[in-house]
Amino acid sequence: MKVLVAIKRVIDPYAKVRINSDGSGVETNNVKMTMNPFCEIAVEEAIRLKESGNASEVVVVSIGSPPCQEQLRSALALGADRAIHLETDQTCQPLVVAKLLKVIAEQEQAQLVLLGKQSIDSDNNQVAQMLAGLMKCPQATFASKLEINGEQALVTREIDGGLETLQIALPAVVSTDLRLNEPRYASLPNIMKAKQKPLDIIDAASLGVALKPSQQVLQVLAPSLRQAGVMVDSVEQLIDKLRNEAKVIQ
Amino acid sequence: MSDSKVLVLIQQDNQTVAADTLATLSAAKQLIEKTVSGEVDALVMGFECSAVVESLKRCDLLTRLLVADDANLQDGLSANLAEVVNKVASDYSHILAPANTFGKDLLPRVAALLDVEMLSDVIAIESADTVLRPIYAGNALARVRSDDALKIITVRSTAFDKMSLDGSSPVNIVTLDCPIDAQGTRLVSRENQVCGRPDLISADVVIAGGRGLGSKENFTLIETLADKLGGAIGASRAAVDAGFVTNDLQVGQTGKIVAPSLYIAVGISGAIQHLAGMKDSKVIVAINSDPDAAIFEVADYGLVGDLFEILPKLIEAV
Numbered sequence: 001m002k003v004l005v006a007i008k009r010v011i012d013p014y015a016k017v018r019i020n021s022d023g024s025g026v027e028t029n030n031v032k033m034t035m036n037p038f039c040e041i042a043v044e045e046a047i048r049l050k051e052s053g054n055a056s057e058v059v060v061v062s063i064g065s066p067p068c069q070e071q072l073r074s075a076l077a078l079g080a081d082r083a084i085h086l087e088t089d090q091t092c093q094p095l096v097v098a099k100l101l102k103v104i105a106e107q108e109q110a111q112l113v114l115l116g117k118q119s120i121d122s123d124n125n126q127v128a129q130m131l132a133g134l135m136k137c138p139q140a141t142f143a144s145k146l147e148i149n150g151e152q153a154l155v156t157r158e159i160d161g162g163l164e165t166l167q168i169a170l171p172a173v174v175s176t177d178l179r180l181n182e183p184r185y186a187s188l189p190n191i192m193k194a195k196q197k198p199l200d201i202i203d204a205a206s207l208g209v210a211l212k213p214s215q216q217v218l219q220v221l222a223p224s225l226r227q228a229g230v231m232v233d234s235v236e237q238l239i240d241k242l243r244n245e246a247k248v249i250q
Numbered sequence: 251m252s253d254s255k256v257l258v259l260i261q262q263d264n265q266t267v268a269a270d271t272l273a274t275l276s277a278a279k280q281l282i283e284k285t286v287s288g289e290v291d292a293l294v295m296g297f298e299c300s301a302v303v304e305s306l307k308r309c310d311l312l313t314r315l316l317v318a319d320d321a322n323l324q325d326g327l328s329a330n331l332a333e334v335v336n337k338v339a340s341d342y343s344h345i346l347a348p349a350n351t352f353g354k355d356l357l358p359r360v361a362a363l364l365d366v367e368m369l370s371d372v373i374a375i376e377s378a379d380t381v382l383r384p385i386y387a388g389n390a391l392a393r394v395r396s397d398d399a400l401k402i403i404t405v406r407s408t409a410f411d412k413m414s415l416d417g418s419s420p421v422n423i424v425t426l427d428c429p430i431d432a433q434g435t436r437l438v439s440r441e442n443q444v445c446g447r448p449d450l451i452s453a454d455v456v457i458a459g460g461r462g463l464g465s466k467e468n469f470t471l472i473e474t475l476a477d478k479l480g481g482a483i484g485a486s487r488a489a490v491d492a493g494f495v496t497n498d499l500q501v502g503q504t505g506k507i508v509a510p511s512l513y514i515a516v517g518i519s520g521a522i523q524h525l526a527g528m529k530d531s532k533v534i535v536a537i538n539s540d541p542d543a544a545i546f547e548v549a550d551y552g553l554v555g556d557l558f559e560i561l562p563k564l565i566e567a568v
Binding site: 014017095125127130131235246 | 327358498548550
């Protein structure tokens with residue numbers, strides 16, 4: 001079984017986000033970039049499937065400008081076999097991403113496509129579901145457990161009230177939640193080896209998918225800031241404030 | 251501005267309408283108020299869900315209530331539901347659902363079937379084509395205009411009031427015929443955590459614990475305080491990962507977004523990802539032993555100290 005994993009280059013989740021003074025977006029120059037944390041979990045799961053003998057090959061794919069090859073190399077260093085870079089300077093919206101991934105998934109005849117449940121920059125949580133819709137195949141989103149049984153997968157999903165388990169027929173699309181696994185670190189020898197692994201570059205515009213966005217970000221604004229509050233010295237004082245000042249308890 | 255025809259997807263469990271749906275109905279109401287004229291329909295998809303239809307049939311906002319009642323829709327699998335929505339979508343300018351695991355799982359699939367982009371987790375509707383939504387864990391807000399003919403939107407429940415279903419005008423009920431069976435997906439099991447406390451997202455008071463609690467046993471202190479205040483319990487990712495509580499109680503960018511009147515964060519440092527889920531709470535109280543913890547920067551009232559000394563006193567005092 002071949003596994004395709006889609007990964008995204010994003011601003012480091014622990015970096016402070018600065019909004020451009022003209023409100024056009026957030027500052028990305030000289031900001032630490034990294035692989036989206038949910039994508040790391042997807043890569044880790046694919047590698048584990050290979051280690052357990054369920055997957056024969058793990059292919060990673062990323063869409064964007066040339067620097068996203070750094071994240072593809074990171075995935076190769078973690079254990080992916082091969083990488084595909086769909087190169088474009090255009091910011092691709094989720095449906096466009098899903099259409100591009102569909103082309104690659106079909107070319108590669110991937111049995112399982114693994115994606116993070118959301119990217120921590122645009123916070124959309126859409127691509128996996130859209131890809132499954134386009135491929136007319138089963139989807140299992142927010143996965144916290146994945147088990148492959150031949151032509152089927154058993155996936156435990158994190159839902160609002162608790163957990164649910166789905167049985168889905170392959171090929172299928174699965175999106176990862178935080179609790180699916182604990183991603184490994186790349187060792188130095190593996191980072192060196194990753195430089196020799198194949199990385200194909202394909203012009204995203206050549207795949208027959210219109211890349212032009214249908215949504216326009218008119219403005220990026222700072223959210224309203226909370227006023228710094230007061231420090232209290234004791235439980236009694238806290239209770240007094242909550243009762244008589246904030247009036248949130250009786 | 252033009253006419254809008256809005257379809258709200260009702261989340262339900264074949265018995266009752268989910269609370270998040272009531273906020274989605276309010277968002278639909280705001281949407282038609284921003285346009286010259288408009289109507290709102292709702293779509294119920296389930297099996298033997300007449301109780302749900304009953305509770306919606308006097309909702310004043312609605313013109314029509316579309317009902318797809320079929321055994322294949324019993325489990326609410328998105329692969330099936332998306333096909334039902336796909337069948338009726340061409341009549342509408344907007345399709346709305348709550349931005350919870352129901353709406354997040356379903357609507358992007360619908361959008362792909364209809365070949366349009368979608369708008370996730372919207373916190374304000376500015377016009378028929380422009381919305382406000384948080385990005386970067388709520389550290390920025392994007393004002394986004396969609397040029398798609400059909401707008402597909404998930405709505406953040408805490409950003410809209412809950413609509414009352416006790417109206418007077420009877421809604422026109424339309425039964426849909428939908429023999430749909432998206433093969434290849436089967437529900438094996440579903441475990442709902444039953445705790446007897448208010449629902450986390452809609453609770454007026456939330457007591458949340460973090461890594462500082464140290465163990466699952468110590469989390470009972472949080473539960474006791476929540477019970478005394480009639481609140482819900484929440485948790486940071488650290489507390490969930492350490493196994494103190496189940497994952498459905500996680501508050502944050504990737505968990506639940508809450509905005510109660512009172513949020514008490516105990517032993518939570520206040521990482522960006524946690525703040526994303528609770529910083530719109532009306533009053534925030536932080537109890538932490540580290541005076542430099544980031545949570546104090548957003549707290550209205552902060553108390554520095556050992557939570558194991560503070561919590562019992564607090565439980566005693568309220």
